[in-house]
Amino acid sequence: MTAGVIRPMIGRDSRFFWEGTQVGELRIQKCNACGAKRFPPGPACQSCEAYDRGYDVAAGTGTVFSYVVHRYPPVPGKELPIVIALVDLDEGVRMVGEVVDVSDDEIEVGMRLRVDWNRIDDELTLPIWRKA
Incomplete structure (x- = not known):
């Protein structure tokens, strides 16, 4: 690890985003139920309240x-x-x-x-x- 760098908290809701940065992809959370996009990512869709999460590559x-x-x-x-x-x-x-x-x-x-x-x-x- 590099000393002095403030590291982000990586959890269940954001892991896909940080895995994307490792491969040069800017990933945006997308609801698989209604298609709404969300950033920052979270557990439930703010539009339809579904928990069916995916992502698009921006x-x-x-x-x-x-x-x-x-x-x-x-x-x-x-x-x-x-x-x-x-x-x-x-x-x-x-x-x-x-x-x-x-x-x-x-x-x-x-x-x-x-x-x-x-x-x-x-x-x-x-x-x-x-x-x-």
Whole structure:
């Protein structure tokens, strides 16, 4: 394990997502009963309350809906400032993620982004976002 990196909690509802990142797939939970998409994942569909979960593989593209530039306090394993965006995926759900290689004065609402991968170690690959 890499020291200093804050690791996500991986449980029954999110394991499929993290298994996807390991193979370069951005997976979105989908209800097999009604087709509704959901992120973050959870145990039951918010539309029909079914427990029949599956997933779709997203294209990995989206638009900045909102963002914040984190300047303080320090974050283990990260160099400040960190640009964090709420990304409207083209599939219709929103996801929070770190935007890299975009300066804090360049990021803007409406900017197109594409997913990329930050392989931390053999057990963890994090999705990151870059300008499309």
